Amino acid sequence: MNGLKLLSTGRALPRQAFSNDSMRQFVDTSDEWIASRTGINQRYFCGEDESTTSLAIDAARMALERSGMAPDDIGCVLVATSSGEYAMPSTACLVHAALGLPEDIPAMDVGAACAGFLFAMEAARGLLVTSGRRCALIIGAEQMSSVLDMSDRNTCVLFGDGAGAAIFELVPDAEYTSIQGVRGSDAIRVGGPCRAQKMAMDGQAVFRFAVSALPQCVNDLLQKASMTTDDVDWVICHQANVRIIDSSIRRLKMPDEKFYKNLDRYANTSAASIPIVLDEMNEKGLLKPNQRIILVGFGAGLTWAGAMLRI
Numbered sequence: 001m002n003g004l005k006l007l008s009t010g011r012a013l014p015r016q017a018f019s020n021d022s023m024r025q026f027v028d029t030s031d032e033w034i035a036s037r038t039g040i041n042q043r044y045f046c047g048e049d050e051s052t053t054s055l056a057i058d059a060a061r062m063a064l065e066r067s068g069m070a071p072d073d074i075g076c077v078l079v080a081t082s083s084g085e086y087a088m089p090s091t092a093c094l095v096h097a098a099l100g101l102p103e104d105i106p107a108m109d110v111g112a113a114c115a116g117f118l119f120a121m122e123a124a125r126g127l128l129v130t131s132g133r134r135c136a137l138i139i140g141a142e143q144m145s146s147v148l149d150m151s152d153r154n155t156c157v158l159f160g161d162g163a164g165a166a167i168f169e170l171v172p173d174a175e176y177t178s179i180q181g182v183r184g185s186d187a188i189r190v191g192g193p194c195r196a197q198k199m200a201m202d203g204q205a206v207f208r209f210a211v212s213a214l215p216q217c218v219n220d221l222l223q224k225a226s227m228t229t230d231d232v233d234w235v236i237c238h239q240a241n242v243r244i245i246d247s248s249i250r251r252l253k254m255p256d257e258k259f260y261k262n263l264d265r266y267a268n269t270s271a272a273s274i275p276i277v278l279d280e281m282n283e284k285g286l287l288k289p290n291q292r293i294i295l296v297g298f299g300a301g302l303t304w305a306g307a308m309l310r311i
């Protein structure tokens with residue numbers, strides 16, 4: 001089966017971090033409430049000269065440079081985002097221009113919220129088959145601060161801005177398993193008439209969805225590939241809430257050490273969280289050749305998706 005092989009990663013964060021205490025300038029909250037309910041200690045928000053576009057370009061440039069590939073090797077550019085700077089052009093087209101990528105390739109945004117990076121990986125597998133080029137540039141980039149209601153303490157403390165990028169190569173006969181799905185619901189939503197409304201969320205409904213979708217995704221991937229949790233080196237999941245991850249660890253009866261967590265420093269960066277984790281783990285030398293990793297995303301839609309691959 002055609003599978004994706006991870007060649008390189010990159011990430012970009014806004015300059016300014018906001019501690020939990022500093023969120024009190026917006027809403028009635030406390031470090032104790034946020035940390036104990038979510039595991040988040042701080043998040044980054046874009047300044048005036050930063051945006052989904054600038055973060056996506058910086059992360060993508062880093063991943064491309066580290067891959068050793070030429071722009072002409074890139075067969076598609078997909079940006080998973082729910083907070084693109086423009087309705088059009090897509091963020092992907094702006095990345096395409098900034099990096100000087102070939103004209104005859106598709107570049108588009110993928111809207112699947114926090115599962116977007118995984119949906120984009122699946123789309124890239126299909127696009128590369130017909131492209132004649134080897135690699136996909138896949139980015140998760142979000143300026144969640146642009147869609148947050150900064151007067152709603154139920155949501156504004158949970159999210160952050162950031163971008164992660166990866167270059168994947170399409171490899172015939174690679175070991176690769178993937179699944180995707182949707183439980184249609186507007187439990188998290190942004191927009192409405194004239195795209196005017198900021199985020200609204202039924203937090204407890206989303207929590208219930210997440211604690212079932214994450215472990216189910218891992219189990220379904222393992223079942224599809226006829227493997228067990230012992231065969232997996234890392235589970236890299238969407239970083240929404242540490243209680244969601246810890247509940248899944250208990251349900252799966254897996255060792256805590258196989259789950260990488262960094263949401264304490266970034267909060268929920270939606271589609272960017274998985275590639276940001278990948279880049280941090282790469283930087284720390286935690287991702288080693290031949291390891292088998294599981295990626296799991298879940299979020300608004302309600303969407304869920306997973307992929308298991310050897311790196």
Ligand code: COA
Pocket residue numbers: 028029030033034037038114153154155157158203204206207210240241268298299300
């Ligand atoms: N600071 C202080 N108090 C807050 C608060 C904040 N930032 N946000 C909400 N509260 C209050 C509420 O007003 C409510 O008060 P009330 O009981 O007086 O009405 C209370 O805290 C709710 O507490 P509780 O029900 O115990 O919260 P919770 O344990 O359900 O946690 C979430 C709330 C949002 C953290 C949790 O439901 C969650 O993580 N959901 C998933 C959200 C998510 O991850 N979304 C993205 C998925 S990709």
